[in-house]
Amino acid sequence: MSGYGNLQKIRDGKRTFAITPHIPGGFVLPETLIKIAEVAKKYKGVLKLTSGQRILITNLKQEDLESIWEELGMEPAVRVQNSVKNVEICPANYCKRSKYPTIGLGMKLSKNFHGMELPCRTKIGVAGCKNACTSVYSKDVGVITDLDGKMFVTVGGSAGYNPRSSDIVTKGLNEKEVFNLIKVIFDYYNEEAYAGEKLGEFIDRVSIEKFREDVLEKANLKLIL
Numbered sequence: 001m002s003g004y005g006n007l008q009k010i011r012d013g014k015r016t017f018a019i020t021p022h023i024p025g026g027f028v029l030p031e032t033l034i035k036i037a038e039v040a041k042k043y044k045g046v047l048k049l050t051s052g053q054r055i056l057i058t059n060l061k062q063e064d065l066e067s068i069w070e071e072l073g074m075e076p077a078v079r080v081q082n083s084v085k086n087v088e089i090c091p092a093n094y095c096k097r098s099k100y101p102t103i104g105l106g107m108k109l110s111k112n113f114h115g116m117e118l119p120c121r122t123k124i125g126v127a128g129c130k131n132a133c134t135s136v137y138s139k140d141v142g143v144i145t146d147l148d149g150k151m152f153v154t155v156g157g158s159a160g161y162n163p164r165s166s167d168i169v170t171k172g173l174n175e176k177e178v179f180n181l182i183k184v185i186f187d188y189y190n191e192e193a194y195a196g197e198k199l200g201e202f203i204d205r206v207s208i209e210k211f212r213e214d215v216l217e218k219a220n221l222k223l224i225l
């Protein structure tokens with residue numbers, strides 16, 4: 001990805017940039033981590049572990065960006081702002097509290113939906129128990145594992161400018177049903193929402209009852225709360 005970077009600061013006429021390589025689910029190989037550290041060191045970058053399970057490399061010069069991407073051999077985490085920008089996954093498979101090993105599902109969601117264009121920026125969170133360690137209730141779309149090992153899907157959360165806690169769409173789901181329901185939700189959101197409308201704003205406009213009724217009918221699922 002040649003030359004891509006976000007302008008961060010202009011200080012005394014000097015412009016500095018940041019980049020964020022794509023690290024699916026925040027799981028990173030030791031070799032990749034070493035490479036990121038080496039490249040950051042070479043170009044005097046400042047490393048920041050972000051709340052989005054990523055590594056931001058900031059304080060970079062524009063003229064170095066192309067070489068930095070080449071040396072990293074990685075893709076930017078975000079190419080289009082109004083898209084699925086992130087899929088955050090808890091380490092359920094390695095956690096004693098987990099009710100279901102949700103990493104596989106999280107990775108499948110990342111592989112299939114990360115980068116998908118939508119009316120507004122969108123985050124997904126996936127958790128293996130009701131502790132919801134990835135702050136799932138503040139994500140636009142969430143998957144949380146219930147006490148019985150089944151999952152429920154949440155929608156409309158936001159931790160940003162206009163905070164909103166999410167609503168549960170339905171409970172008692174298996175992996176396949178979760179995946180299909182999220183696909184239906186994104187298609188419905190793309191078809192019905194205004195450009196720039198956050199999923200939570202769209203739900204508030206049409207009502208959660210109508211939203212649930214429509215997506216559950218399309219996904220052939222029952223309402224269980």
Ligand code: SF4
Nearest residue numbers: 090095098128129133
């Ligand atoms: S959400 Fe539950 S399973 Fe996931 S890391 Fe937190 S405590 Fe563990």
